[in-house]
Structures are given as C-alpha cells and as structure tokens.
Amino acid sequence: MDLDIQTEHTLLRPEWHDQIHAWVARCARFHPEVAGIDVTLRHGESGRHPEEEVDVEAIADRRSLRVAKHAELMSVALHDALDALEHELLVHEAMGRRV
Numbered sequence: 001m002d003l004d005i006q007t008e009h010t011l012l013r014p015e016w017h018d019q020i021h022a023w024v025a026r027c028a029r030f031h032p033e034v035a036g037i038d039v040t041l042r043h044g045e046s047g048r049h050p051e052e053e054v055d056v057e058a059i060a061d062r063r064s065l066r067v068a069k070h071a072e073l074m075s076v077a078l079h080d081a082l083d084a085l086e087h088e089l090l091v092h093e094a095m096g097r098r099v
Contacts, residue, residue: 001028002036010043010052016078023082027058031089035059039081041074054081060092 003024005012020039027034042053052074057066067084071077 001034004036004038006038006040008040008042010041010074012041013074016041016074019075019078019082027086027089031058031060031093033060033093034089035062041078043074052077054078056081056085058085058089060089061096063092065089065092 001024003020005017005020024037027037036059038055038057040055042055044051044053049072051070052072053068053070054074054077055066055068057064059065065085065088067081067088069077069080069084071080
C-alpha cells in the first residue's frame with residue numbers, strides 16, 4: 001500500500017507519524033482493497049483561534065474515498081479523520097457486496 005503524508009504550516013510530530021502508520025498497518029490487514037492512502041495535516045487560523053485540519057484520501061478498488069476533519073488539536077483531528085475513513089471503508093465494502 002502506498003502512503004503519502006504531507007504537512008502544511010506544521011511539522012509532523014512523531015506521535016502523529018506513529019498513529020498514521022499504526023492505522024495504515026491495520027487498514028492493510030482488514031482492507032486489502034486499499035491501494036493507497038494520502039494524509040495531509042494542515043495548520044490554519046480561523047479568526048483568532050488556531051484550527052487544525054486533517055484530510056485523508058484512500059484509493060479502494062479504483063474509487064477515491066475522502067474525509068476531512070477539523071479540531072483545535074491536531075491529534076483530535078487526526079483521530080477523527082482516520083475514524084471517519086474507517087467508516088467510509090466499511091460502507092464501501094458493504095456496498096460492494098450488494099452489487
């Protein structure tokens with residue numbers, strides 16, 4: 001499985017890197033149809049408050065599944081995004097079985 005991690009206006013912290021790699025390892029085991037994962041961690045400003053954003057895209061069976069989550073903390077946004085992508089992968093698999 002291909003993995004691409006990008007950051008914008010933030011540095012990749014070791015714990016985020018570890019969290020992403022652990023999730024990808026589980027994903028490879030439980031979702032073998034996933035060919036690649038792209039993760040973008042982005043720091044921005046929303047008014048006076050910092051806003052963290054994580055975009056995650058998976059290519060599964062030549063179909064693109066994408067989620068984006070925002071939070072005040074990057075670790076929360078990352079957890080939420082990976083959790084949401086897991087849900088999208090489960091729906092994708094369920095829909096594929098129906099066809």
